[in-house]
Amino acid sequence: MDDVFKALDKSKQLRILNAAYQEFAEKGYKQASTNKIAREAGIGKGTLFYYFTSKEELFHDLVEESFRIADEQYLSKIDFSETDFFRRLKQTSELKWAVYQEQPHALRFMAQVFIHMEEYELPEELTVKRQAAEETWGKILTENIDFSKFREDIPQETAFNFIRWTIEGYRVELEQRIKMMGLDKLSNQTLEPYYDEFYGYLDTLKKIYYKPGLNE
Amino acid sequence: MDDVFKALDKSKQLRILNAAYQEFAEKGYKQASTNKIAREAGIGKGTLFYYFTSKEELFHDLVEESFRIADEQYLSKIDFSETDFFRRLKQTSELKWAVYQEQPHALRFMAQVFIHMEEYELPEELTVKRQAAEETWGKILTENIDFSKFREDIPQETAFNFIRWTIEGYRVELEQRIKMMGLDKLSNQTLEPYYDEFYGYLDTLKKIYYKPGLNE
DNA sequence: GACCTATTGACCACTCTGGTCAGAAAGAGT
DNA sequence: ACTCTTTCTGACCAGAGTGGTCAATAGGTC
Structure with missing residues (x-):
């Protein structure tokens, strides 16, 4: 990433980065078109090509940048002292x-890189970062969680997976619904009803997977 | 689809169809490469191009063929007199x-066509078939199902969605795991443990979402 | 041999690719 | 107004890949 690029308006930088994140996330490295x-x-x-010397350099910069964002804006802000699974979620x-x-597409881009890592032959430095990140991501919903609140007649791991899959399924469906609406800009305003829906689902999941009598 | 093509060895036909299903399902019509x-x-x-006169004709034939397969091999074989949700599943x-x-990729191809239908401008005949199919597919897990077995403290639709999402999440994860194993051929033999796992999950879901006391 | 059908890959015109570069545009300094 | 520098651009390049064609084969049958 050029110094020239970093000196740009923040908004212009974001526009370019997001366009690139989206294209790479959608098509993968080779199929993506500069x-x-x-x-x-x-x-x-x-x-x-004035900002980034080549497609490859652009891609590597995106990997690095997306890792940085995930770290600074997400991972480091998680409150690991929260032991309740659903509040953590x-x-x-x-x-x-x-x-x-x-950065609507930064995390999706990162996920894509995670999955197809082996095809990309990243420089060693990034491979190291990636392994560290992979480890941390696994802990997000498990580290310091009080699993004793879960009902005991279902294997813990099964319950954990079922919840993960349910949330993921909801996320996919929500994405689909929002795409259908074809909004240019997603404001907090227009999405308020979805918060309620989501939190409602979390409560239902809690009712299902926690021991009876734990619904404060 | 040429008569010439239909006269081929069944195995050769399948090889060609599957290659085409896969490519189109993966890349979409335009990006797919003949x-x-x-x-x-x-x-x-x-x-x-001796068997199929053009890329477009090939695609239309695949749409038609995949609809036929879905109908003959799947939809028409469903026993709609089975009212138990999990046995239906x-x-x-x-x-x-x-x-x-x-035909590993036929149904995936069909799903892709369903989702991106509007971009394809299919001949009217196929559009009609597609609408009929869409209607039927919605009924697969609802038609003549005894939903009174579901617990009543969770909205029926929520329960239904949660189950759908859980199953779908498991399917995706299973696909991932199997891809990792990198088998050329999936025999019933090698997949036996997964049957057990799946049926176990179905039992767990039944325990969760059915009224207590219904676990025969 | 002749005749027919099935099969092929070199070839065509065309589009798109990542990347270059002469020069336009926009400031900044005088 | 003039110059110097930096920012920005799209026409352009060679190369790869596209859907589709077709003269040339190979193989079987009479």
């Missing part, structure tokens, strides 16, 4: 949402 | 699996 990234970002093709969802509002 | 389909199917490029999963073993 032409489309430039067009989507609203800059000339030459300008893109709520908290991390809110943090993720905050990231999403600024 | 070159890759031919190479993957192990036939010359000229041969592919088990039965339909087994049917889907049977289809998957012959």
Whole structure:
């Protein structure tokens, strides 16, 4: 990432980064088109290569940047002293949402890199960072959680997976619904009803998977 | 679809169809490459265009064929007199699996067509078939199901969605795990443990979402 | 041999790719 | 007004890949 690029308006930087995140997340490294990234970002093709010397460099910068964002805006803000599973889940969802509002495709890009890591032959430095990140991500919903609140007639791991899958399924469906609405800009205003829906689902999950009598 | 093609060895037909299903399902119509389909199917490029006159005709034939398969091998075999939700789920999963073993990518292709239908401008005849199919697919897990078995302190629709999402999450994870193993051929033999795991999960879901005392 | 069908890959015109570069545009300093 | 520097651009390049064609084969049957 050029110093030139870092000296730009923050908003222009974000526009370019997001265009790139989206294209790479959607198509993968090889299929992604620098032409489309430039067009989507609203800059000339030459300008893109003025900021980033090559497609590969752009990609590596995105990897690094997305790791940094995940770290600074998400992982480091998680309150690991919260031992209640569902409050942890709520908290991390809110943090993720905050990231999403600024950089809608950064975390999706990162996930894509995680999954297809082996194809990319990243420089060693990034591979190291990635392994550290992978370890941390596994702990987000387990570290210091009081699992004794879970009902005992269902294996803990099964309950954990079921909750994960349910939330993920809801997330996918929500994404679909929102895409259908075709909004340009997602304000907190328009999404308020979805917060309620989501929190309602969390309560239901708690009722299902916690021991009876723990519903404060 | 040419008569020439239909006269081929069944196994050769399947090889070509599956290669095409996979490519289209993965990349969508425009991004799919006829070159890759031919190479993957192990036939010359000229041969592919000898069987199918154009990329578009190939695609339309696949749509038609996948609808036919879904109908004959799946939808029409569902026993709608089964009113128990979980037995219905088990039965339909087994049917889907049977289809998957012959045509691994046919149903995935069909799902892709469903989602991106509007971009494709299919001939009217296929649009009609598609609407009928969409209606039927919505009924698979609801038609003639005895929902009174579900516990009453959770909204029926919520319970239904949670189960759907859990199953779907498991399916995705299973797919991931199997891809990691990198098997060429999935025999019933190697997958036996997964049946048990799946049926175990179904029992757990029943315990969760049915009224207490209904676990025969 | 002749005849027919099945199969092929070199080839075509065309689009798109990542990347370059001469020069336009915009400031800044005088 | 003039110059110097930095920012920005799209026409342009060679190369790869596209859907589709077709003369040339190979193989079987009479």
